[in-house]
Amino acid sequence: MSTRIDVNDLDIFYGAFHAVQGVNMVIEPKSVTAFIGPSGCGKSTFLRTLNRMHEVIPGGRVQGEVLIDGKNLYGPGVDPVNVRREVGMVFQRPNPFPTMSIKENVLAGVKLNSKRISSAAADDLVERSLRGANLWTEVKDRLDKPGSGLSGGQQQRLCIARAIAVQPEVILMDEPCSALDPISTLAIEDLINELKSDYTVVIVTHNMQQAARVSDRTGFFNLEATGKPGRLVEMDETSKIFNNPAQQATEDYISGRFG
Numbered sequence: 001m002s003t004r005i006d007v008n009d010l011d012i013f014y015g016a017f018h019a020v021q022g023v024n025m026v027i028e029p030k031s032v033t034a035f036i037g038p039s040g041c042g043k044s045t046f047l048r049t050l051n052r053m054h055e056v057i058p059g060g061r062v063q064g065e066v067l068i069d070g071k072n073l074y075g076p077g078v079d080p081v082n083v084r085r086e087v088g089m090v091f092q093r094p095n096p097f098p099t100m101s102i103k104e105n106v107l108a109g110v111k112l113n114s115k116r117i118s119s120a121a122a123d124d125l126v127e128r129s130l131r132g133a134n135l136w137t138e139v140k141d142r143l144d145k146p147g148s149g150l151s152g153g154q155q156q157r158l159c160i161a162r163a164i165a166v167q168p169e170v171i172l173m174d175e176p177c178s179a180l181d182p183i184s185t186l187a188i189e190d191l192i193n194e195l196k197s198d199y200t201v202v203i204v205t206h207n208m209q210q211a212a213r214v215s216d217r218t219g220f221f222n223l224e225a226t227g228k229p230g231r232l233v234e235m236d237e238t239s240k241i242f243n244n245p246a247q248q249a250t251e252d253y254i255s256g257r258f259g
């Protein structure tokens, strides 16, 4: 599993509002790509177009192409449900299903995809997914207890286990640490670093140090003024973006001279 994403001339709308304009980028397989930029520039909106979650919002639509290993997600006949299986997502606030046990939470996505699996295969998948999310040793003795009984950081790793369980190729993360304390944040950052050996990982973060710590490549989004569309200003190796960006707007943002 490892997947390259090519975005070609992507424009994103909420009804008549043009939220993001003209994005072209390549997201490399088996790497971590981070998106940074000021509030409202369209990072989360753009992220959601990578697994067709944007169109779930009323009025949400796109023009352009998102190719996953050469196949356009927005091509005719493509089933968004299959897209979301291939491209998993982890949200800002950990959102385990509160009435489900830890084990049921891990299997929730697999069951939604109406896959029938034997109980032995389910046990195996639960263990593999929880190990993959660095949570197994902490929860292996309480798999039947509610997922909501875990700490915030553990809940977020449970959500990552749930995403991994459906065996996606890409994992999108929208500010996955913003609701977490520093120790839990470090645990998630370590995990992101491990996930890239198996998955293509894309993360939106407000935290520039986090982008610098976890990502191989960084894209800087910006917007000229409120009401104008956001744009991808530049995208490059993370070290280049933080040490020697090509664009003045990037330099101003990363050095805190923004706005």
Ligand SMILES: Nc1ncnc2c1ncn2[C@@H]1O[C@H](COP(=O)(O)OP(=O)(O)OP(=O)(O)O)[C@@H](O)[C@H]1O
Residues within 6 Å of the ligand: 014, 017, 019, 037, 038, 039, 040, 041, 042, 043, 044, 045, 046, 057, 206, 227, 230
């Ligand atoms: N559901 C929605 N309906 C209409 N407009 C929206 C919706 N969600 C976001 N927008 C608008 O789209 C633009 C981009 O928002 P988005 O949340 O993607 O930015 P962001 O860069 O992720 O911001 P933040 O860093 O604050 O999360 C903003 O102008 C926002 O108000």
